[in-house]
Amino acid sequence: MKYQRINNKLFINNRKNLIKQLKPNSIVILNSNDILPTNADGLMPFKQNNDLFYLTGIEQEETILLLFPDSPEERFKEILFIREVNEELILWEGDKLTVKEASDISGIKTVRFLPEFDDILNYLTSDAEHIYLNSNEYKRAAVEVETRDDRFIKKCKAKYPLHYYCRIAPLIYRLRARKSDIEIDLMKKACELTEKGFRRILSFVKPGVTETEVEAEFIHEFIRNNGAPADYEPIIASGIDSCTLHYIKNNKTCKDGDVLLIDFAASYANYNADMTRTIPVNGKLTARQKRVYNAVLRVLKETRKLLKPGARLLKIFEKNRALIEKELIDLGLLKMADIKKQNPDKPLSSKYYPHNVSHFLGLDVHDVGYFDEPLAPGMVLTCEPGIYIREEGFGIRLENNILINQNGNTDLFENIPIEADEIEDLMNSK
Numbered sequence: 402m403k404y405q406r407i408n409n410k411l412f413i414n415n416r417k418n419l420i421k422q423l424k425p426n427s428i429v430i431l432n433s434n435d436i437l438p439t440n441a442d443g444l445m446p447f448k449q450n451n452d453l454f455y456l457t458g459i460e461q462e463e464t465i466l467l468l469f470p471d472s473p474e475e476r477f478k479e480i481l482f483i484r485e486v487n488e489e490l491i492l493w494e495g496d497k498l499t500v501k502e503a504s505d506i507s508g509i510k511t512v513r514f515l516p517e518f519d520d521i522l523n524y525l526t527s528d529a530e531h532i533y534l535n536s537n538e539y540k541r542a543a544v545e546v547e548t549r550d551d552r553f554i555k556k557c558k559a560k561y562p563l564h565y566y567c568r569i570a571p572l573i574y575r576l577r578a579r580k581s582d583i584e585i586d587l588m589k590k591a592c593e594l595t596e597k598g599f600r601r602i603l604s605f606v607k608p609g610v611t612e613t614e615v616e617a618e619f620i621h622e623f624i625r626n627n628g629a630p631a632d633y634e635p636i637i638a639s640g641i642d643s644c645t646l647h648y649i650k651n652n653k654t655c656k657d658g659d660v661l662l663i664d665f666a667a668s669y670a671n672y673n674a675d676m677t678r679t680i681p682v683n684g685k686l687t688a689r690q691k692r693v694y695n696a697v698l699r700v701l702k703e704t705r706k707l708l709k710p711g712a713r714l715l716k717i718f719e720k721n722r723a724l725i726e727k728e729l730i731d732l733g734l735l736k737m738a739d740i741k742k743q744n745p746d747k748p749l750s751s752k753y754y755p756h757n758v759s760h761f762l763g764l765d766v767h768d769v770g771y772f773d774e775p776l777a778p779g780m781v782l783t784c785e786p787g788i789y790i791r792e793e794g795f796g797i798r799l800e801n802n803i804l805i806n807q808n809g810n811t812d813l814f815e816n817i818p819i820e821a822d823e824i825e826d827l828m829n830s831k
C-alpha cells in the first residue's frame with residue numbers, strides 16, 4: 402500500500418459496532434476477494450473485499466476474519482487468518498504480512514495462519530448458535546462469478562447444517578453508510594488529490610490534446626501523491642461523447658468548440674472521491690453551452706440543499722427531477738403542457754437526464770446504503786445533475802461530494818472550481 406497506515410482505532414471501532422448488532426452466541430465470518438484470472442497464467446490486480454477491509458484494514462488475499470464475541474475463551478473472540486509464507490512465495494511475490502504486522506494493522510490480537518482455520522472453526526461452532534456470513538446484497542449488483550464468500554457459505558452450511566444462518570450485509574451496510582471521523586479525513590484526502598488533478602488539467606486542456614493525455618495527467622497527479630484512480634473507469638468524453646453516460650474509450654482528439662466532460666477522481670487508502678466537471682476545450686463556453694452549464698449548476702446548488710439529516714434519497718430524486726424539468730423548459734427543450742400529461746414512470750425529462758442525482762460514496766464508488774431510509778450525519782453522497790442534448794452535440798454534468806452533518810451538509814468539493822467563469826479564467830491564465 403502506498404498510503405500512510407490508517408489508525409487501527411477505525412477497524413477496532415467498526416468491529417465493536419458490528420458486534421453490538423449480533424444475536425447472542427454468534428460467529429461472524431468474512432472472506433477476502435479472490436484474485437481473478439485473466440488469460441494463460443495472468444491475474445487481475447487484487448482488490449480486497451470492502452467489508453473485510455472495513456473490519457480489518459487488511460489488503461492481503463486469502464484473509465479470513467472470524468468474530469465470536471461470546472466465546473468463553475478470550476483469545477477466540479477475534480481471530481484473523483492470514484496466508485502462511487514460504488521461500489517460493491517470497492521469491493516470486495515478496496514478503497507477505499507477518500503476524501505482528503497483521504495484528505498492528507487490524508488491532509486484532511489473535512492472528513493465525515490459514516491452515517488452522519478449519520480446526521479452529523470446528524472447535525468454536527459447538528459453543529455458537531448463529532453463524533453470520535457475508536454476501537453482496539447491493540440492489541444493482543450483477544455478479545456472475547462465485548466469490549470466496551459464496552463458496553464458503555455452501556461449505557459452511559454443508560458442514561454445520563443445524564446452526565442458524567444470518568446475513569452480515571444489512572448490518573454492515575448501515576454501518577458503512579455513516580462514516581467516522583477517520584474515514585471522513587481519508588475521503589477529504591481523496592478530494593484533495595482530485596482537486597490537484599483537476600487544476601493540473603485546467604492548464605493542460607486545449608484543442609489538439611487527446612482524451613488519453615488528459616486521463617494520463619490525472620493519473621500522474623493521483624499516483625505521485627500516494628493515491629490512485631477512484632474505483633471506476635474514468636470518463637474523459639469530448640464533443641458528442643459527453644452525452645454517453647459511461648463513455649470510457651477516452652481515445653479522441655479534443656476539438657475547438659467542444660466541451661470535455663470529465664468524470665474522474667482519486668481514491669486514497671481505498672476511499673473514493675467521485676468528480677464530474679465539464680469544461681470548454683478551448684477555454685471558453687459558447688453562449689448556449691454556458692446557458693446549459695448554468696442550468697445544471699443551479700440544479701446542483703438547489704439539490705445540494707436537500708441533502709440533510711432526515712431526508713430520503715428517493716424523495717430527493719423526485720424534487721431534483723422537478724428542478725431539471727423547469728430548466729429544460731427554460732432551455733426550450735420541453736414544454737410544460739407536455740410535462741403535465743407525462744407518464745410519471747417515464748418522465749419526458751429522462752430524454753435529457755436519464756439518471757438519478759445521487760449515490761452513496763465511500764469504499765465503493767456506488768457505496769452501500771439504503772435509498773429509502775433517512776439520511777444521517779456521516780453519510781457521504783454525490784450530487785450529480787446533468788443535461789445531455791445529443792441533437793446539439795454536447796452534454797453537461799457536474800458532480801460534487803457532499804458530507805451530511807448535524808445541521809445540513811458540507812460540500813467536500815468546496816475548493817474545486819465549478820463556476821463557469823472561474824474555470825474559464827483558470828484555463829486562460831497560463
Ligand code: GLY
Nearest residue numbers: 633664675676766
Ligand atoms: N462516477 C461514475 C458513476 O457515478 O457512475
Ligand code: MN
Nearest residue numbers: 675783785800
Ligand atoms: Mn457518481
